[in-house]
């Protein structure tokens with residue numbers, strides 16, 4: 041451990057912390073694994089953190105200390121939980137906490153604890169947005185919160201995070217939670233996904249969010265409902281026409297068909313727009329994903345097995361050689377088993393070459 | 401396309417993949433073992449057990465652990481791991497969380513951690529420990545407390561509350577701990593009489609996190625992600641609820657499960673009568689679509705520069721990537737099979753020499769996904785859907801670093817996480833390449849000593865050799881009669 045009489049010691053020289061006996065790290069015999077060259081600053085803050093944690097102290101100074109530790113080690117898996125308890129116990133201003141989280145989240149974009157903590161704070165501020173008693177929450181400065189302004193702040197913060205990284209997994213997960221918690225299903229969320237997709241038609245996270253907004257509400261039928269389905273299929277087709285070689289909307293389309301239990305042949309003509317096999321080979325394919333879907337459409341129809349094979353061969357040899365082995369595998373499946381698209385029911389395993397021992 | 405390392409190495413031809421510079425990688429890992437990791441690792445201080453696992457397991461895969469460490473050193477590493485054990489079961493993730501020295505203090509802020517417990521047990525196995533000092537009964541009890549009503553597992557237990565997000569990574573680690581401590585068999589543990597975790601609930605929970613495109617996410621409706629997909633598939637293996645029979649002769653029960661619960665839509669619950677009939681709910685409702693999703697992760701977009709729309713040949717946005725264009729250009733581009741027959745290298749600027757994996761649709765490739773996806777496919781018994789050579793070349797010529805180890809992207813400095821998963825991926829690729837040559841026409845098995853890296857167990861992510869030590873341990877514990885031992889690997 042570093043010598044705490046160093047000039048830079050932050051806590052050791054501070055009279056406010058004089059009552060604390062810092063707990064040095066009990067590492068670890070002669071051969072510790074994965075030892076890290078701790079900075080003096082980190083080692084000191086952690087030593088004080090261990091002491092206050094062991095005392096389960098809930099005080100304002102602990103808020104400063106936990107903040108200090110989090111800024112150096114945001115993946116600490118108990119310091120966030122501890123901090124939340126201290127915040128609540130000391131009736132700290134949770135709006136200020138959110139402001140601090142705004143800065144920290146921008147700094148540590150890959151950290152998930154920050155988002156979990158944020159969710160905890162916002163839930164505390166507004167435990168039950170549906171009831172008018174959003175003010176029923178625990179007492180804290182400024183209790184009696186304006187739900188709409190909280191939601192506006194949160195969504196605009198999320199939007200600013202998307203400006204930094206439009207595919208940040210944690211931010212999208214948090215956005216889903218906001219929608220669920222505050223019931224934002226019909227409050228412009230679909231339009232938000234549309235704008236995100238317009239900004240980048242290849243943003244798969246935005247497509248996934250759209251799926252959530254359309255299908256994720258409890259009790260909602262989503263694309264099983266005809267009106268919704270038609271709207272979604274039309275939207276997806278429009279996006280595919282903009283960029284046919286974009287896997288996201290093709291997956292989305294396949295998802296709609298599967299969820300609504302529609303035959304894939306429903307979109308056969310649409311697929312042919314991008315892969316017309318009646319034309320001389322190769323010149324009229326604008327999307328490998330159209331060929332992929334066509335192969336499935338033909339595969340479930342025994343009479344057109346040869347056409348399915350042709351799609352798979354084109355993919356293998358010409359339009360998607362990066363996955364040549366996969367298309368070869370699909371060809372073999374087709375040979376072994378008539379009528380097997382990848383969306384058919386799980387086939388009898390005995391008929392497939394997939395039954396040799398798996399590793400575990 | 402940036403290519404920092406390839407200039408320093410001899411470029412291999414498409415049919416002779418480059419060799420792994422084992423010395424260089426061993427040096428990298430010995431440095432991690434013997435000297436302090438730099439301060440840049442402070443944000444990972446709470447994952448030290450994970451870093452320890454990567455270090456020890458990487459040296460094991462390289463066959464460099466025993467030759468470079470003394471028995472005394474290995475015993476000290478084992479002691480260090482046990483020093484992180486929590487008396488009430490499980491392991492903490494870092495000695496920096498240790499509050500046990502405090503008299504009259506509260507231990508609630510020093511809880512056991514689910515991933516750390518998996519990494520600790522796995523590292524002990526690799527080091528050849530007999531797991532005798534593991535608080536087995538307590539850990540099994542604690543593990544049960546880590547499971548939520550919805551079947552998912554948390555990360556830690558603080559004041560009786562399960563903390564940590566809904567996350568299949570915790571489910572994966574928890575099933576691996578369960579597997580190491582009591583095998584696959586369900587029901588109360590025969591020796592400790594500790595109750596089992598709720599296996600059915602976990603299967604339901606994993607099924608609900610299947611996404612509309614065939615991948616899996618951490619919880620319902622989140623985006624499909626290769627890491628979560630791997631974790632779900634591997635967890636299903638650990639609890640013996642994978643939808644395909646794992647032996648060539650499926651039993652009547654196994655035959656029946658394929659017919660009964662797997663439908664495209666919805667989650668089919670296990671009713672008690674099904675339970676009585678010995679038929680269990682299986683995970684993964686559409687395995688073929690999951691294989692499709694995994695195979696779709698192959699990408700020639702291997703550096704962020706590739707994402708720029710340099711060619712402006714399609715109506716799209718700045719966020720576009722090579723894959724989006726490749727079909728236009730690959731229209732007159734020979735395939736890997738075509739290449740061999742024409743004996744010429746492709747001239748297209750979309751060379752398929754280097755192929756990586758992304759973790760999500762329309763993202764750039766990243767070293768670690770070569771493991772998450774490759775291992776996922778291996779566990780789906782479908783590793784042959786990828787051509788190993790271009791992936792191998794991507795790892796060795798693009799993301800391997802001159803000082804040893806692997807970075808995330810081409811040109812990135814190595815880090816412990818990508819360096820380990822890069823090796824793990826290479827080991828699986830080696831196994832897959834071997835399997836591809838197993839047909840009597842083309843060749844034969846490589847003897848073990850000719851392997852570059854030890855063979856990896858795709859499920860536990862340790863060498864098969866290390867995993868195999870479990871057999872004797874299970875026999876000693878009396879939790880296993882050897883009948884459902886699958887031999888490892």
Ligand SMILES: [Zn+2]
Pocket residue numbers: 766767768769808818
């Ligand atoms: Zn990575």
